[in-house]
Amino acid sequence: DAKTTQPNSMESNEEEPVHLPCNHSTISGTDYIHWYRQLPSQGPEYVIHGLTSNVNNRMASLAIAEDRKSSTLILHRATLRDAAVYYCILRVFIIQGAQKLVFGQGTRLTINP
């Protein structure tokens, strides 16, 4: 399976932007890039996804490199509630139009007040 690589941990301050990097050098042309986040004892929560172009939604922005071998999740103004483990994920095709999520190790984001 294609693989993603992320820093184990990052730290930022409240109300500042956060840039979470991810490398996925073995990505194939049909793989989507997804980001989820997870709080302790909860299931992963969808954040954003994209294929080739940069994407924005109310939670975050996703910047995808032109060669698609890396991406960056951007939280524009971090709050304490954004503290979580952030997973950079490749959504890969399995069968009959369905896909599975291939998770990396995740980045533990700490937000300082």
Place this chain on the structure above:
Amino acid sequence: DTGVSQDPRHKITKRGQNVTFRCDPISEHNRLYWYRQTLGQGPEFLTYFQNEAQLEKSRLLSDRFSAERPKGSFSTLEIQRTEQGDSAMYLCASSAGQVSTDTQYFGPGTRLTVL
């Protein structure tokens, strides 16, 4: 929309016992997935259902594991003769979108501890 629900949230069992977990997907989601997450790791794909058909199984799903989705609604995951290595969080997700927009929504998980 009540989201994906899973039952039980926690299960403690002794080695060798059988356990069964249930997942109720978001209503009308035809795709259902099971993942397993061990401590400190990201979730790993176990199996996939499209409606009632189980179409894909991971190598991680040994013959002690069986999953069903009767009538294409809820799903169950059974582990027979549990081993300590089965201790993990078992996550269920569902989705229903087109390829470009398909998003998997996860339940809260069932945490299994095998003593």
